[in-house]
Amino acid sequence: xxxxxxxxxxxxVAVAVAMMVPLLVxxxxxxxxxxxxxxxxxxxxxxxxxxxxxxQVSLGHAAFMGLGAYTCAFCTAKLDWPWLLAFAAxxxxxxxxxxxxxxxxxxxxxxxxxxxxxxxGLLMSLAFTEAEPITGxxxxxxxxxxxxxxxxxxxxxxxxxxxVWAAVGIAVLAAHNITxxxxxxxxxxxxxxxxxxxxxxxxxxxxxxRTFVLSALLAGLAGALYASVVGFVSPSVFTLTxxxxxxxxxxxxxxxxxxxxxxxxxxxTLVQYVDAxxxxxxxxxxxxxxxxxxxxxxxxxxxxxxxxxxGLAGLWRRRGxxxxxx
Amino acid sequence: xxEFLQFLVAGLKNGSIYALIALGFTIVYSATGAIxxxxxxxxxxxxxxxxxxxxxxxxxxxxxAAAIIATAAIGAAFELLAxxxxxxxxxxxxxxxxxxxxxxxxxAALHIFGPxxxxxxxxxxxxxxxxFGVAVEIQTLWIWGLTALAVVVLxxxxxxxxxxxxxRATAIxxxxxxxxxxxxxxxxxxxxxxxxxxxxxxxxxxxxLTQTAFSVGAGIGVKGFAAAxxxxxxxxxxxxxxxxLLGLLESFAAGYLDPVYKDGVAVIVLxxxxxxxxxxxxxxxxxxxx
Numbered sequence: 001x002x003x004x005x006x007x008x009x010x011x012x013v014a015v016a017v018a019m020m021v022p023l024l025v026x027x028x029x030x031x032x033x034x035x036x037x038x039x040x041x042x043x044x045x046x047x048x049x050x051x052x053x054x055x056q057v058s059l060g061h062a063a064f065m066g067l068g069a070y071t072c073a074f075c076t077a078k079l080d081w082p083w084l085l086a087f088a089a090x091x092x093x094x095x096x097x098x099x100x101x102x103x104x105x106x107x108x109x110x111x112x113x114x115x116x117x118x119x120x121g122l123l124m125s126l127a128f129t130e131a132e133p134i135t136g137x138x139x140x141x142x143x144x145x146x147x148x149x150x151x152x153x154x155x156x157x158x159x160x161x162x163x164v165w166a167a168v169g170i171a172v173l174a175a176h177n178i179t180x181x182x183x184x185x186x187x188x189x190x191x192x193x194x195x196x197x198x199x200x201x202x203x204x205x206x207x208x209x210r211t212f213v214l215s216a217l218l219a220g221l222a223g224a225l226y227a228s229v230v231g232f233v234s235p236s237v238f239t240l241t242x243x244x245x246x247x248x249x250x251x252x253x254x255x256x257x258x259x260x261x262x263x264x265x266x267x268x269t270l271v272q273y274v275d276a277x278x279x280x281x282x283x284x285x286x287x288x289x290x291x292x293x294x295x296x297x298x299x300x301x302x303x304x305x306x307x308x309x310x311g312l313a314g315l316w317r318r319r320g321x322x323x324x325x326x
Numbered sequence: 327x328x329e330f331l332q333f334l335v336a337g338l339k340n341g342s343i344y345a346l347i348a349l350g351f352t353i354v355y356s357a358t359g360a361i362x363x364x365x366x367x368x369x370x371x372x373x374x375x376x377x378x379x380x381x382x383x384x385x386x387x388x389x390x391a392a393a394i395i396a397t398a399a400i401g402a403a404f405e406l407l408a409x410x411x412x413x414x415x416x417x418x419x420x421x422x423x424x425x426x427x428x429x430x431x432x433x434a435a436l437h438i439f440g441p442x443x444x445x446x447x448x449x450x451x452x453x454x455x456x457x458f459g460v461a462v463e464i465q466t467l468w469i470w471g472l473t474a475l476a477v478v479v480l481x482x483x484x485x486x487x488x489x490x491x492x493x494r495a496t497a498i499x500x501x502x503x504x505x506x507x508x509x510x511x512x513x514x515x516x517x518x519x520x521x522x523x524x525x526x527x528x529x530x531x532x533x534x535l536t537q538t539a540f541s542v543g544a545g546i547g548v549k550g551f552a553a554a555x556x557x558x559x560x561x562x563x564x565x566x567x568x569x570x571l572l573g574l575l576e577s578f579a580a581g582y583l584d585p586v587y588k589d590g591v592a593v594i595v596l597x598x599x600x601x602x603x604x605x606x607x608x609x610x611x612x613x614x615x616x
Contacts, residue, residue: 055418057418057421057422104601108604110416111360111361111417111421112604114361115361115548115551115555116601118548119548119552119597122548122593123590123593123597126589126593244425244429248426291437292433294429294432294433295430295433298426298427298428298429298430298432302423302427305412305419305422305426306411306412306423309419
C-alpha cells in the first residue's frame with residue numbers, strides 16, 4: 001500500500017473510528033465529553049479555514065458561537081420553531097455577524113484585525129449579559145429543547161454524539177472541497193502574500209469576506225448544537241478565554257490542514273475532563289491537571305509558535321511531498 | 327455643575343491609568359512595530375506584586391518600587407524568551423506568542439497569588455478633598471501626580487539622554503541605528519521593560535481604589551489599546567491624550583447615560599476608530615499605514 005492510498009484511506013478510518021465511539025463507550029459522561037470535543041472541533045474547522053489557510057486572525061470566535069447558541073435557544077424555546085430551522089437560523093445569524101464584522105475590517109490586517117475581532121468578542125459578551133429579555137442575562141437561558149429532526153427527538157447520549165460528529169463530518173467534507181479547489185488556493189495565496197495574491201488575480205476582498213463568514217457560520221452551528229445538547233446557555237461560556245482556547249486549538253493543530261486542528265481540538269478538550277477519561281486516576285492528579293489546563297493552552301501556543309510554527313500538521317507532513325508554502 | 331465636575335474628576339482619574347497603559351503600547355510599537363497583547367498583564371503584575379511585597383512586611387514605597395522593577399524585569403524576560411525568537415517575523419506569529427504569553431503570565435499569577443481579589447491601603451490616609459461640591463480622593467491625586475511624573479521623566483529620557491536618542495533612532499530606522507553603533511536589539515528589550523514598568527506603575531497606583539486580581543489584565547489591556555489607537559499608536563503624546571479622552575468618554579457615558587455603558591465605551595471606541603481612522607484621531611494622519 002503506497003502513501004497515496006494511505007492518505008486517501010486515513011479520513012475513512014478516522015470517520016469509522018469516530019462513529020464507533022458510542023458502541024465502545026458506555027459511560028454517559030465520557031460520551032458527553034466526546035460530544036463536546038465534536039462541538040469544539042466544528043468551531044475549529046472554521047478557524048482552520050480562516051487562520052490556517054487564509055492567515056487571518058480571529059480572537060472573537062466564541063462570540064459567533066454565542067450568537068448561534070442564543071439564536072437556536074430563542075427560536076426553539078420561545079418561538080417553537082422546528083429544530084432544523086432554528087439550527088439553520090443560528091448559522092445564518094452568526095454568518096451575518098461575521099459579515100458585519102468582516103466588511104469594515106477589510107482594510108485591517110495583522111494586529112489591527114486581531115484587536116478588532118477581540119473587541120467584537122468583548123462587545124458581544126457584554127451584549128449577551130445585558131440583553132436580558134432575549135438571553136436571560138447573567139442567569140443564562142434555561143429549558144432549551146433537545147435537537148429533533150422532524151418527529152424524531154434526539155436525546156440519548158449516543159445519538160447526540162452521532163448528531164454532533166455527523167455535523168463535523170459534513171463540515172470537514174465541505175471544508176476539504178473548498179481547500180482542495182480554487183478557493184483554497186486563493187486562501188493560501190492570501191496567507192503567503194496579499195499583494196502577490198492580488199497580482200495573480202485573486203479577488204482578495206471576496207476571499208477574505210467569504211472565509212470569515214463561513215468560519216463564523218460554522219461557529220454559530222456549533223453554538224446551536226451546544227445549546228441543544230446542554231439545554232442551558234450562559235454568557236460565561238462565550239468569553240475571551242473561550243476564543244483563545246479555540247485559537248490555541250487551531251495553532252497547535254497547524255496551518256494548511258484540517259486533520260491537525262481537529263485532532264488538537266479533541267485532545268485539548270479531553271484534557272479538561274481527564275478525571276472522567278482515565279478511570280483509575282487519583283483525584284489530586286486530575287485536579288492538578290485541570291487547574292493547569294489554561295497554562296497548558298498558553299504554553300502550547302507559545303511553544304508551537306516558536307518551535308513548530310506549522311503545528312502538529314507540519315510535524316507529520318513530510319517535507320517536499322505536499323510542497324506547502326509557509 | 328458639581329455633577330459634571332465629579333464625572334470630570336472620575337474620567338481624568340481612570341484616563342491617567344489608561345494613558346500609562348497606552349504609553350506602554352506606543353513604546354513597544356515604536357521599537358518593534360508590534361502590538362504586545364500581554365501589555366495588560368503587566369498592570370496586573372504591578373498591583374499583585376505590590377500587595378504581596380506588603381504582605382511580606384515591606385513598607386509601601388519600597389514594595390511599590392520593587393513591584394515596578396520586578397515587573398519591568400519580567401517584561402524584559404518576556405521579550406527575550408518569547409518575542410526575540412520571532413523578531414522581524416510576521417505579525418500573525420507575534421500576536422499569537424504574546425497572547426499565549428499573556429495566558430501563561432495570568433495563570434502563573436493565579437497559582438502564585440491565588441484567585442482572590444486583593445486591595446492595597448491608600449498611599450496616604452486622609453479624607454477626600456472637597457471643593458466646588460466635588461470630592462477628590464487623596465489617592466486620585468497620587469494617580470495624577472505619578473502619571474505626570476512618569477510622562478515627564480519619559481519625555482526627558484527620550485529627548486535629553488543619549489540613551490533616549492538611541493531608542494528613538496531604533497524606532498525611526500533600525501538598521502541605520504545599528505550602523506551608527508546602537509545596540510538595536512537591546513533597545514527592544516529595554517522598551518519592553520519600560521512598557522512593563524509603566525503598566526506596573528498604573529497597577530500599583532490604582533490598586534487602593536479598585537482592588538486587583540490575577541484576571542484584570544486582559545480588560546485593562548483592551549482599554550489601554552483603545553486609548554492608544556484613539557490618540558494614534560505612533561505617538562506617545564497623543565497616546566496620553568487618548569487615554570485621558572477615553573477616561574472622560576467612559577465617565578460621562580456612565581454618568582449621563584447608564585452605568586451599563588462604562589465597559590462598552592472602550593470597546594466601541596476601539597472598533598469605531600479601527601474601522602474609521604486606524605491612524606488615530608489625534609495624531610497626524612497618513613504617516614503609518616496599518
